[in-house]
Each structure stands twice: as structure tokens, then as C-alpha cells.
Amino acid sequence: MANLDQHDGDNGAPQLPPAAPGTDSGSAKPAFAGAARRRFATRGAAAVGAILTVKSQPGMACSICTSPSGNASGNLNSHSPHQVVCQGLSPGYWKNHESAWHSSCVSTVKFQxxxxxxxxxxFYNKTMMTLLTHQDCDADNVAMHCIAAYQNALKGYTSFLKPDRVQAIWNEYWRTGGAGRGYYTPIAGKRWYGAEIVNYLRGTMD
Structure with missing residues (x-):
């Protein structure tokens, strides 16, 4: 994938690398501790600084595992029986379980x-593993959480958040200014800056 040497001025959406398979059939899923690791969220609207509606970006699924406060969120009612898997793991998990990384994106892969x-x-020439430790260039830890969310998506731990959507969140954030300035647009007229992006991604993780 070609890198963007400037934040602004690119024509159209960035070219994303092909998304890897959603699950890694060659490795076992880690043992999740307790029911919290097996929670499911039904399709609905979840609050993370803004309400995600059915008009939100495709791939956002209109639901997340938890709200920023840690409580279950989403419209949990019998009228929306479709369930989405929500077993995302944190940056700390991926930092400490290098062998669990998806085979298509191991810890030594360069961020770019x-x-x-x-x-x-x-960010350039830093490995994924390096960026799981806070870096001065990653003011709000957006890259850190995108890397964890990307691994979760590759492994199938967040069925509603696919690898290309995680990439799109970062790439728009980068294109619109990057660390400290950039944003992602989850719905028309709403901008999520770094802290809000992290808030959303944390909501997909336990």
C-alpha cells in the first residue's frame, strides 16, 4: 500500500490492503475469563460521544460491547434478534501475547x-508491537487502539468491526490531520477526534 506523505490533499479514499480472513482457523481463541468475555450485543444504537444510528458508517454495526462507563449498551430488545460477537481484546493483551497475533499481521509488521x-x-518504520507502548507521536493512543482493534477484527473477535473499517478509521484520522488534529466521521455532521475514536474502540474491547 502506498503511503500518504501529506495529511491533506489526497484524491478520494486511500487504497486499503486486502482484508485478511475474519478468523484464524489455525489457532485457538484465548480462554476468556468469565461471562464478560462472552457477552453479545444486539443490533441497536450505542452512545459513545454520539449516537450511532442506522445511518452511521457501514461496518460500525450500530452497536458496541460497552459504553465508556463500562456498562452494557445497545438496544437490547427482542425486536432485533441479530447478534454480533463482541469479544475484543485490549492493547495490553496483544502486547503481552505476541504468539496470539493473526498470521497475516504479526507483531513485527511495520505500521505503514x-x-x-x-x-x-x-509512526513510520515502527513495528505494530512498538506502537502498543505509548509513543509521543501517538498523543491520544489512537494508533495503539487501532492496532488492537485490527487484531480483534482479523481474529473475528468483533464480528461487526472488520479489518478494513479499522483501517478506514485510522486513515481518515490521519488524512484530516493526524495526532492531535485529525478526526473520523461516524455519521454525517459528527466528528470524532482522537479521544473519541479511542473511546469507541475501547467500547469494543473488554
């Missing part, structure tokens, strides 16, 4: 191989 960044930025 999956996410756009300029060759002069602090």
Missing part, C-alpha cells in the same frame, strides 16, 4: 504496511 502515515512521521 497496514495503516497510512508519512515517511517523516513518528
Amino acid at each position: 504496511k497496514r495503516f497510512n502515515c508519512s515517511s517523516t512521521s513518528g
Whole structure:
């Protein structure tokens, strides 16, 4: 994937690498501790700084595992029987379980191989594992949480949040200014800046 050397001025959406399979059939899922690891969220609207409606970006699924406060969220009613898997793991988990990484994106893969960044930025040539530790260039830890969310998507732990959607969140954030300035647009007229993006991604993780 070609890197963007500037935040602005690109024509159209960035070219994303092909999404890897949603599950890794060659490895076993980690043992989740307690019912919290097996929670399911039904299709509905969830509050994460803004209400995600059916008009939200495709792939957002209009639901997340938890609200920022940690309580279950979403419209949990019998009128919406479709369930989505919500077993995302945190950046800390992926940092400490290197062997669990999806085979298509191991911990030594360079960040720019999956996410756009300029060759002069602090993200360039850093490995995915390196960016799971806070870096000065990653003011709100957006890259850190995108890496964890990307692994979760590759492994099938968040059925509603696919790898290409995680990439799109970061790439729009980068294109619109990057660390400290960039944003993602979940619905028309609403912008999520770094802290709000992290808030959403944390909501897909236990």
C-alpha cells in the first residue's frame, strides 16, 4: 500500500490492503475469563460521544460491547434478534501475547504496511508491537487502539468491526490531520477526534 506523505490533499479514499480472513482457523481463541468475555450485543444504537444510528458508517454495526462507563449498551430488545460477537481484546493483551497475533499481521509488521502515515512521521518504520507502548507521536493512543482493534477484527473477535473499517478509521484520522488534529466521521455532521475514536474502540474491547 502506498503511503500518504501529506495529511491533506489526497484524491478520494486511500487504497486499503486486502482484508485478511475474519478468523484464524489455525489457532485457538484465548480462554476468556468469565461471562464478560462472552457477552453479545444486539443490533441497536450505542452512545459513545454520539449516537450511532442506522445511518452511521457501514461496518460500525450500530452497536458496541460497552459504553465508556463500562456498562452494557445497545438496544437490547427482542425486536432485533441479530447478534454480533463482541469479544475484543485490549492493547495490553496483544502486547503481552505476541504468539496470539493473526498470521497475516504479526507483531513485527511495520505500521505503514497496514495503516497510512508519512515517511517523516513518528509512526513510520515502527513495528505494530512498538506502537502498543505509548509513543509521543501517538498523543491520544489512537494508533495503539487501532492496532488492537485490527487484531480483534482479523481474529473475528468483533464480528461487526472488520479489518478494513479499522483501517478506514485510522486513515481518515490521519488524512484530516493526524495526532492531535485529525478526526473520523461516524455519521454525517459528527466528528470524532482522537479521544473519541479511542473511546469507541475501547467500547469494543473488554
